[in-house]
Amino acid sequence: MVEISTSILSLEKGREAEIFLALEKSKTDYFHIDVMDGKFVEKDTYQKMLENVGYIRRISNLPIDVHLMVENVKKSIEEFSIFNPNIITFHLETCKNKEEVMETIQLIKEQGSRVGIAIKPNTDIEEIYEYLPFVHMCLIMTVEPGKGGQTLITDMLEKIDTLNKYIKKSNLEIDIEVDGGINLKTASRVKEAGANILVAGTAILAATDYRVIIEELKM
Numbered sequence: 001m002v003e004i005s006t007s008i009l010s011l012e013k014g015r016e017a018e019i020f021l022a023l024e025k026s027k028t029d030y031f032h033i034d035v036m037d038g039k040f041v042e043k044d045t046y047q048k049m050l051e052n053v054g055y056i057r058r059i060s061n062l063p064i065d066v067h068l069m070v071e072n073v074k075k076s077i078e079e080f081s082i083f084n085p086n087i088i089t090f091h092l093e094t095c096k097n098k099e100e101v102m103e104t105i106q107l108i109k110e111q112g113s114r115v116g117i118a119i120k121p122n123t124d125i126e127e128i129y130e131y132l133p134f135v136h137m138c139l140i141m142t143v144e145p146g147k148g149g150q151t152l153i154t155d156m157l158e159k160i161d162t163l164n165k166y167i168k169k170s171n172l173e174i175d176i177e178v179d180g181g182i183n184l185k186t187a188s189r190v191k192e193a194g195a196n197i198l199v200a201g202t203a204i205l206a207a208t209d210y211r212v213i214i215e216e217l218k219m
């Protein structure tokens with residue numbers, strides 16, 4: 001079953017509560033929180049996302065899917081854990097060695113969240129294989145992290161397919177989340193490749209009826 005995680009990165013200022021409630025009514029499966037520190041990626045959304053996730057928690061019980069695009073992963077895990085996110089995803093590229101990856105996975109688990117490990121478009125899929133037995137989800141970036149509204153990098157389709165085949169061959173139970181440039185044109189291609197959680201920001205927030213676009217992305 002495909003799930004939709006709506007990215008609130010490109011949210012219109014001042015309409016937050018109205019949009020969060022409309023998204024909940026439109027049956028998004030998760031709110032996708034793009035946390036950026038201005039170091040790992042250029043943009044800095046840190047404070048805004050802390051406020052938004054606090055807001056969401058006050059008006060909705062929907063699962064929260066935190067995507068950390070930050071250098072100081074430990075501090076961010078601690079600061080966002082107070083909102084009991086369902087998933088916390090960190091980037092493999094922020095860890096210096098295997099010990100650090102395993103410590104980060106352990107820290108997220110201790111906070112009671114499911115663990116996602118993300119890789120940028122230029123990172124080989126083989127680099128995360130050794131961590132798959134310890135995580136719940138792998139996030140394949142289908143754009144360069146850092147901003148919304150970009151076009152899906154089609155080379156990532158093969159990466160998703162390779163990961164999906166590896167997971168099946170290894171008898172692992174892991175979600176494959178894809179993030180960036182997901183819309184009605186690209187959704188079927190990433191699903192065919194094996195993705196089962198689709199992050200979409202622009203495609204959903206620009207739609208007149210969130211329910212319709214979310215249903216169509218799921219089909």
Ligand code: DX5
Pocket residue numbers: 007009010032034067143144145146147148149150179180181182199200201202203
């Ligand atoms: C980019 C973020 C994505 C982005 C998705 O760094 O991780 O979640 O907001 O936005 P769209 O769906 O507009 O590509």
Ligand code: ZN
Pocket residue numbers: 007032033034067179199
């Ligand atoms: Zn994201």
